[in-house]
Amino acid sequence: MKPFINASGLVHEYSRRDEEGNVTGINRALDGVDIEVIAGSFIAVLGANGSGKSTFAKHLNALLVPTEGTLYVDGMDTSEPDNSLLIRRTAGMVFQNPDNQIISNVVEEDVGFGPENLGVPPEEIWQRVEESLKNVGMYEYRKDSPNHLSGGQKQRVAIAGIMAMKPKCIILDEPTAMLDPAGRKAVIKTARDLNKKENITIILITHYMEEVTGADYVYVMSEGKVKMQGTPRQVFARSEELVKYRLSIPEVTKIALGLSKKGINIPKDILYVEELADILLKLKAKSF
Amino acid sequence: MSIKLQNVNYIYGMGTGKEKQALSDINIEINNGEFIGIAGHTGSGKSTLVQLLNGLERATSGDIFYNGQNIYSKSYNMRNLRSKAGLVFQYPEYQLFETTVINDVQFGPKNLGLPQLEVELRSFNALKMCGIDDSLLDVSPFALSGGQKRRVAIAGVLAMQPEVLILDEPAAGLDPAGRDEILGLLKKLHNENNTTIILVSHSMEDIAAYVDRMVVMNKGKIVLDGKPEKVFQFEKELEQIGLGVPQAARIIHQLKDAGADIKGEPVTTDESIEAIYKWLKGF
């Protein structure tokens, strides 16, 4: 099967300039990234601040174009300027700061902004707005001002705004970094639901370990490169490497790892509290 | 420096017809040298509380005592209070404004009217404490990375040498290593300088790992107050107010619920590993 997203040897360079605008140096934000994403999957890209993960996200949305290498989104070359609008409606993007991506003062008008830009007829815009807001559980707030919503609610409105463009894929660029735990949970749950129920491909960019446990596949980025990849279990089992990349592992994985270091016979790739409790109780029962 | 709040109430928007009680009947005493965590979800009143603590907002009713002195008495010097109780806001890097890192850090101590030598000394020390390299002193603060900016901003408050340091979500948005750096810095300040630290956070893991005492707020009230291991026993209650407990405590609770005879009330990963190990080995 042809991958939905295919990055190969992707390089992005920023040039640093002094006050007169002369180039003083070049930063390689992406340095030969190879990532493949199968349609309908839930992918997580983990990385510390400055690892290049957000730059990668911007490439997926054709907000940046490759310096070297290629990136195809749904078969479209992102370096082709004529493709950019089509790529953006195919793979929509949700950003980190909830305030800075809401354009209108009324929730429903904001959700309608994308379809308006696409030239969708009014009756259909209304239909899409209603559907998208219901999908993210924000329909009852449709007449409200975004300023009165919590951070998590604003992010869900932003997701609805993307959904209204009927994308095949949503890229979430650190969508929870500015939220409290309750808001974080709600946003991740929304992304999961869209993946399961609407078969939307999700690419979640984050540095919160707890959020990626449910992903189908995880890429770990550092210094512009993909350093690790695998299922969440495979990745979290390699905790020393993660720490090297300024990341960590969920507490429960840490506990399992700690016990295994002490000589307890226990898998190192545990992701959930219930799972660990289960294994430990069985282990205890056996020892009698 | 001890702080005592007595029957403190705070009502938002007095006289606008949209009054909202942000704090109701807060009574708490914070002792000299404590490392205390304040937890609560957005809108629980914790941010209002810290603004009362350094006099930026004034309680609608009730009294606040610093070292036994009522800060609302007429003779009390409010600006002096602000220098003694340093407050680091959420995303403090948004307050940077000077042309160089060192100038920005000097803003606070300069405002205290200290002699230039003292201002410089304090600023250098604060930057060092926060792990900012000397080579960055004359760099524009806007050219730094996110984590560095955050530490420069914190240095700006530290340079005032407050007796109490209050921080509102100091690790928000930072990656795990950046978070550990900031929280490690607080631990160091607490251990070396005996600074009283008040850490506002909604990360239960951070609170469990760093504080001696935690206060849980909900709907403008203090609902729980005590050592983390005691407070985290109220897992259901904490979950109901949108907070939960760290995974390290949750695993212990689950095992105990299933009949496991685990000793103690561990809340950090290290404590949990130790307790589970002992239980498995039958100690």
Next chain:
Amino acid sequence: MVIFMIRDITIGQYYASDSVIHKLDPRVKVVCTFAYIISLFCFSQLSGYIIAVLFFWGITKLSKVPFKFIVRGIKPILFMLVFTAMLNLFWTSGGNVLIKIGIITITEEGVKRTVFMALRLIFLIVGSSIMTLTTTPNQLTDAIEKLLKPLNKLKVPVHEIAMMMSIALRFIPILVEETDKIMKAQLARGADFESGNVFQRIKSMVPIIIPLFVSAARRASDLALAMDARCYNGGEGRTRMKPLKYNGQDIAAYLIMALYITVIIITGRYLPL
């Protein structure tokens, strides 16, 4: 303190309701607000003010916006109001002298002018707040865009201007909140905004203004990206979720406005008081 007053600005704050005024076509509201403001300068006697107040009162009632919200708009201009009032009071000559202290002379004409000027300013502000309180910024932008469309022929970027206005309105409350936060953060670092002479006070604003600019620039660049990501590509080929269409009540509103203007003009011309 100027900065503290920013918090009270009503402009750009929509008050959700389902009143007749809310449902009017935004073009009607823009045109009528404009006409109302002009009307304030078409008379100079008491009877005119009474009519203007009554008309305004009627619209307010219909809009279901609480009176408190409307008056709040006056607070930020209070300083300007008092200042112009003073000027008028002290500098107008003519009529009977009421008070004379040293070089200060207050005349009957001066008092009259002062009161009327202040009233005009107040109604100018509250009149426009009624429009912004009952119209969402998006609607407002649509209206301005449609009304100014003829200017497109003169190469005026009407759509872009309208879009910029709408975004400015959305971000005013956010930046106001941010100003408040930055101010508190600097106060916590011992900043002093209240003492010293004028120059010192202006200088003391630097620690607020720079972070505010930096933040506004960051927000602007974030927003530009977010708009690109949502396929924004200028006004061309765009459809509208809420297309503007005049219907019966809009025509009625225009007629009522025309009637009001006629009455005001007649009053201004022919009524003595």
